[in-house]
Amino acid sequence: MKGVLLVNLGSPDSTDVKDVKKYLDQFLMDERVIDIPYLLRALLVKGIILNTRPKKSAAAYKKIWWEEGSPLIVLSKRLKEKTQQKVELPVALAMRYGNPSIEFGLKELHDKGVHEVLIVPLYPQFAMATTETILVLAEEIRQKQFPNMIFESLPAFYNKQDYIQNLADSIKENLENFPQDYILFSYHGVPERHIKKSDITKSHCKIDGSCCVTPSPAHEFCYRHQCYETTRQVAEKLGLEEGKYSTSFQSRLGRDPWLQPYTDATIDGLAQKGIKNLAVVTPAFVSDCLETLEEIGMEAAHSFKENGGENFLAVPCLNDREDWITTLSNWIKDFQNK
Template sequence: MKGVLLINLGSPESTKTKDVRTYLDEFLMDERVIDIPYWKRFLLIKGIILNVRPKKSAAAYKKIWWKEGSPLVVISERFAKKVADNTEIPVALAMRYGTMTIKKGFDELAKKGVDEILIVPLYPHFAMSSTETVLVKAEEVRKQFYPNIKTTEIQSFYNEPRYIKAMSDNIQNHLNGFEYDHILFSYHGIPERHILKTDPTKNHCKIDGSCCEKPSKAHETCYRHQCFETTKEIAKTLNLKEGTYSNSFQSRLLKDPWLKPYTDFEFDRIPKEEGKRKMAVVTPAFVSDCLETLEEIAMEGEKQFFAGGGTDYKHIPCMNDNDDWVQVMNTWIDEWANN
């Protein structure tokens, strides 16, 4: 019997500092998130970051928290329910970090008699700190607890036509007459070294502005290339004029070089240097609104843009649980189930 396990990032249990600390501890100690030797990671996270960041992050979570709980979790639950309601195949939801564990997702499906699972990391683009860590953890759980269950993973869908169409329609619907002179595609940031680490050829990725345009097997796991391709496809679908849109990367951590340009720098640069004062911001790396979209982009981003001279600002929500996105997921599930 086949089943589907949808997996998203995760969230603290509450906005209490202790719960945020517990969540950050698990998240940041993941070797695929902060990929430095264990002893250095331990000293950095346990000795420095967890003594400072939880209080600040808790304050940020309080700004976006819903009465029902964490927006990311609530939205993911709504999405999973809609997907489940539109298929006869059992569907479960799990989070990579937090108490909604991948193990619980396996348990739920196994109790229903499932012996073959489609693993769906809810990330359009491949990165070692998102897709890879989900797949590695899922395989660890399978081997330890359910060795007789067969698993298959969905491929990164950054340029899948139905995903692009759903994303484009979502953007168009939320623009709804908003007059902009620039659309910023802001993607989750990752360290540049992650791009080099995930390059299977070990020689293609240069992060020099040209390697993303040259065909290569490296593109199968290159987050930077995949982000640029998503923007290109959406721009093509929406008939965006060259020069009216650009890419950036948000949420840096530590002092290592991360993918550029940085979103917060762009909020200041675009109105000052390009004279563009009416901007819409899209976050295609996320399928569900979360702290990074609701607080960092929708709230802080607006403040930064206005401080830089902007006059009109619109954050485009993620696809969340909209029916088009649900239909796309159900189509993928049906195709897998009937293969």
Template sequence: MSKGVLLVNLGSPDSTNPKDVKKYLGEFLMDPRVIDLPLWARTLLVKGIILNTRPKKSAAAYQKIWWEEGSPLIVISERLQNKVAEKTNIPIGLAMRYGSITIKKGLQELHDQGVNEVMIVPLYPQFAMATTETILVLAEELRAEHFPDMKITDVPAFYNKPEYIEVLSNSIAEHLEGVDYEHILFSYHGVPERHIRKSDISKGNCKMDGKCCFKKGSIQHEFCYRHQCEMTTVQVAKKLGLKNGTYSTSYQSRLGFDPWLQPYTDRTIERMGKEGTKKMAIVTPAFVSDCLETLEEIAMEGEEIFHEVGGKEFTTIPCLNDRDDWAQVLANWINEWSAVKTEMV
């Protein structure tokens, strides 16, 4: 079988025009694994309320971070794709879960190159039903409908892979070199608490009390986003030799009124500033590519909150983006997979 790889990231509007932003938000928020309400309720919420109010605000936010070449997330992902392709000898495709660079197009491009065995690489270190799961479910639906002779495998969550932790830790250390900070905040994209319960394959062992995340050997950890975020922080802190009390974990980008994972990033930044923290650094390890949630929500809004409550220095650490060592890690995983011979049935 001829092998190929499809790197998959979140996606982006085609432009900062409110019409393009509305189209993108509609596709994103109508995904039942993002807003997991019954169709009628999701339609009422998204099409009846959110899409009538949010596109203009989101378009303004995108305008703040948009690059001359286009969407930062798209541009960075394309740069990463090119670097990985230079280090491998099989086709490397790129797709987005939402937007015009579709997974169907990515699979079709690989198929047209003679590829009939694809490894999907969701560009998310931690598993979540709103990220990794929705990518894999859609890819399988597309395979069954359009590419029945294609075999698809995937790269599981890599939050605990030593080589990923090494690269992430090196990136943080490099960007903090010479920076005087009192506290480093590890901010992860938030999800509703019910998403954690829905992904609990132990059927009830998850207590959402912050304790079971740290128990060794729990089977639900394979699909527990909160555990995987907490462990990413723990492993990086250990690698960097951070002292207890000088770092913490929080969750950003909540939507609606249901309880989401806590503590919330914006409130944590505000609380720490009010309590006297003057110098804060913040890293966003749920993302491998800088995007609206890192460039605008954290680097702009987060810094504004910090300064408003008395904070002085706010250092934002970039995502891994297209770092050479990160591209090499991905290439190594791909090369190891491509070297394995497919058994003939």
């Protein structure tokens, strides 16, 4: 019997500092998130970050927390429930960090008699710190607890035309009554070294402005290329003019070089250059979360206006849009019919 496991990033169980600290510990101690030797990672995370960041992060979560709970969890549950209504296969939901865990989701499917699982990382673009860490942990759990299960994973869907159409339609609908001068496509940032580590050719990715547009097998696992390609295809679908949109990266951590240009500096710079109406799209996420609702929807919006901007729109993620549910359901049906 076949089944599906949808996996998103995750969220603290509550906005209490202790729950946020527990979540950040699990997240930041992941060797594919902070990819330095264990002792150095433990010193950085447990010795420094967890002594300062949980309180600040808890305050940020409180700003965006819904009555039903974490927006990311609530939206992911809606996505799962609506998808289940459109497909015959059992669908379970899991988070890479926090609850419900991947182990919980696999057990739910196992108890229903599922032995062949389609794992769907809910990230359009592949990255070490997102897709890869999900698949690695799922395989570890499978070997220990569900050795008879067979896994298949949905590849990155950054360039699948039905997804691109969903994203373009969402943007178009949200901009109908917004006098935008400029659209910024803001993606979650990763360290530059992650791009080079994911290069299966070990030589193509140079992050020099040309490698992302030069065809290569490396693009299958290149987060940077996939982000720019998502922007390019959506811009083409919407008929956006050159100079009226661009790509940036948010949420950097530490002093190592991360993908640039940085979203916060880009937004401030656009305002300072006279852009009065700015729309920001966040295509690295399919569900709204702290990074989209607080970092972009609140902090970036405030900074834009502080620097001279007037109207700011954070375009919602696809969340549980009907067209996105249909697209996801069709991918599941393809798996079912194999």
